[in-house]
Each structure stands twice: as C-alpha cells, then as structure tokens.
Amino acid sequence: MTALTVLQVLLLVLLVMCGVLAVWLKDLLGSVIALAAGSLLLALQFYLLQAPDVAIAEAGIGAALTTALFVLAIRKTRRKEEE
Amino acid sequence: MSVVVRTVARLLLAPVAIFGAYVVMHGHLTPGGGFQGGAVIASAIALVVVAFGAQRLRKQKKTLSVLEDVGATAFAVLAFLGIGVTFFYNALAGTGGLFGQTVPIGPNPGALNTGGLLPLMNWAVGLKVLAGLGSMVLLLGLLGGDDDR
Amino acid sequence: MRWLRIAALLVVFGFLLGAAVWMRPFGEPLATGMDDHFIERSQEEVSANNTVTAVLFDYRGFDTLGEATVLFCAVLGVALVLRRWAR
Numbered sequence: 001m002t003a004l005t006v007l008q009v010l011l012l013v014l015l016v017m018c019g020v021l022a023v024w025l026k027d028l029l030g031s032v033i034a035l036a037a038g039s040l041l042l043a044l045q046f047y048l049l050q051a052p053d054v055a056i057a058e059a060g061i062g063a064a065l066t067t068a069l070f071v072l073a074i075r076k077t078r079r080k081e082e083e
Numbered sequence: 084m085s086v087v088v089r090t091v092a093r094l095l096l097a098p099v100a101i102f103g104a105y106v107v108m109h110g111h112l113t114p115g116g117g118f119q120g121g122a123v124i125a126s127a128i129a130l131v132v133v134a135f136g137a138q139r140l141r142k143q144k145k146t147l148s149v150l151e152d153v154g155a156t157a158f159a160v161l162a163f164l165g166i167g168v169t170f171f172y173n174a175l176a177g178t179g180g181l182f183g184q185t186v187p188i189g190p191n192p193g194a195l196n197t198g199g200l201l202p203l204m205n206w207a208v209g210l211k212v213l214a215g216l217g218s219m220v221l222l223l224g225l226l227g228g229d230d231d232r
Numbered sequence: 233m234r235w236l237r238i239a240a241l242l243v244v245f246g247f248l249l250g251a252a253v254w255m256r257p258f259g260e261p262l263a264t265g266m267d268d269h270f271i272e273r274s275q276e277e278v279s280a281n282n283t284v285t286a287v288l289f290d291y292r293g294f295d296t297l298g299e300a301t302v303l304f305c306a307v308l309g310v311a312l313v314l315r316r317w318a319r
Contacts, residue, residue: 049258052114053284056106060119064126065216068133072224111280116288118299151307158300162293171293176279185279193281201280204289204296211300215307222314 008048015041026081032070039063084134092134100127103213110205111198117205121212128217137224147218154211161204175199 018038025031039062046055084092106113107120131140165172176199177185184196261267274286288296 053116053119056115056119057122060103060122060126061216065122065129065220068126068129068220069223071133072220076226111282111285113282114284116282116285151304155300155304158297162297171290173278173290176277183279186275186281188275191281198280198285199278201278201285201289205285208289208296208300212303215303219307219310222310226314226317 004048008045011041011045011048015045028074028079028081029071032067032074035070036063036067039066088134092130096127096130099130100124103127107205107209108202109195110209111201112193112195117208118212120205121209122216124209124213125216125220128213129220132220132224137221140221141225144218144221147214147221150210151214151218154207154209154214157207158204158211161200161207164200173199173201175203 015038018034018041022031022034022038025034039058043055043059043063046058103120103123106115106123107117110116110120128140162171165174175181175183177183182196182198182202184194186194186197256262270283270287270291274280274283278286278290280286
C-alpha cells in the first residue's frame, strides 16, 4: 500500500459518497453541486491514472457544462424535489 | 444571479477562455486537444449564460452557427488533403512548410512548428465543439424567454 | 418483490466486485502489437510528439469524424426542438 494507492482509494470512497449525496438530497441545486464535485474527483482520479486528456475532458464537460445545463433547467422549473 | 456569482464570473471568464485556447493551440504537444479545449471554451460561454442571463448572447446565435459550419467543413477539407494516399493521410508532415518541421526520434522538448495537419485539425475540431456545445447551452438558456433570477 | 430487488442488487454488486478484484494489472495489456507500432513510429510518420493526438487525428481519423457527426446531430436535434421557444 503506497501513498498513491491510499489516495486513489480515498478518492473513490469520496466519489461514492458524492453519488449517494446526489441521490439523497431533496434540494436539487445541492444535488447538482454534489454531482459536479463527484465529476471533479473523477477528473483527479483520471489524472492520477496518467490520463490527462480524459481528465481535461471530464473536468470541462462533467464539472462545468453539465452543471450549467442542470442549473439552467432548475432555474426554469422548481428547485425542491416533491414527494 | 447574485452579485457574488457575477463578480466571480467576471474574474474567471478571461482565464478560462485563454486556457481553452491554449489547450487547443498546443494540442499536438501537450495533453488535450480540440475536443477538450473546445469544451473548456464552451464552459466559458456557459459561465456567461448562467451568470448574466442568456439574453446578453442572443445575437451570437448566428455567429456560433457559422463557426460550427466552418469547423466541420475545415475538418472534412483537411481530411481530403491527403486523398492521394489515403483519406486522413497527413499531407503536411515533414515537408518543411507550414507545421512541417520534423521532430527528432526519442524524448525531446517539442517545437510548435511540427505535426503537419494535426494543429489545423485541432483548430477545426475545437471551433466545432466550442460552437456546438455553446449553442446547446445558449438555446436551453433562451428557452421560455427572459427569466434571469 | 422487495427481496427479489435486493437479490438482484447483490448479484450486480458481486459481479462488479469480482471484476474489480480480478482485473488485469494496470498498464499491462494483453495484445501490444498495435500500441508498440503507434508509440515507436508516430514521431517519424506523423512528426508529432503527442502520440495521443497522432492516433486521434491521423491513425484513427474516422473515429474523430464519427464523433464530430454525433456532435453535429445532437446540436441539430436541440436546435430543431428548441427553436420555436428560444427567443
């Protein structure tokens, strides 16, 4: 177990926590923020696995563009999830 | 959007766009390329749409459409340049002209004037991706008229 | 029905865990002929230092062409659907 392995396992655990948080939150804006954070963690994981191309694509599309699309969609509908 | 979002967007807009242009320009030397750089520049457009409202960019729909057409056409034309050998043959590599400098074999720091058709194709794909993703975000922002809050 | 769902979830989780445990070691692919060709020849054939870009735009150019087509179709669909309401 080197330090890199520990960091990667920690990143994956945080990624799963971000995914659970995105499903669990009732506030849809918070859910989108959790998805963006998970996407950023995934980009860092790609960088650690020596794939910087995929890391830039993931950070650009997953963390920025998808978040913007979701925020625009929430702005045009409702913010709270209903039962 | 609030004052905080607008101020941070004003600060971040130029660095994000410049970094995207850098990623596209140095696609044949550093990690990244047309698709990634275009996505980064499109995220700058998304920043404007989210922070300042889509109405501010309403006139730019035509510009983005023209940019998309230019990118797609340039990519196809550059692919046809090497049709004497095969489709997608790199006709400019190693000829000494534009982007035609040869690289030494093995690890080297790299020069900007290498790669043949690759930098031009990076620019074409970058323009295409920037216009495509940007116009998608812009159209969704314009949906339903002006409701910036 | 509830127990069926949980059992299905456990089976999927088991498959994923097995795939994660018995995955091939990172950076050791089975067939290396094509990779070695790209890594050794891309500097003299394409005169590019970045092998990834050389593969993306030269050796596998049709892949990028298909990706551009997919993006164009997506933008076309969005524009056709939203054109009437986007003012």
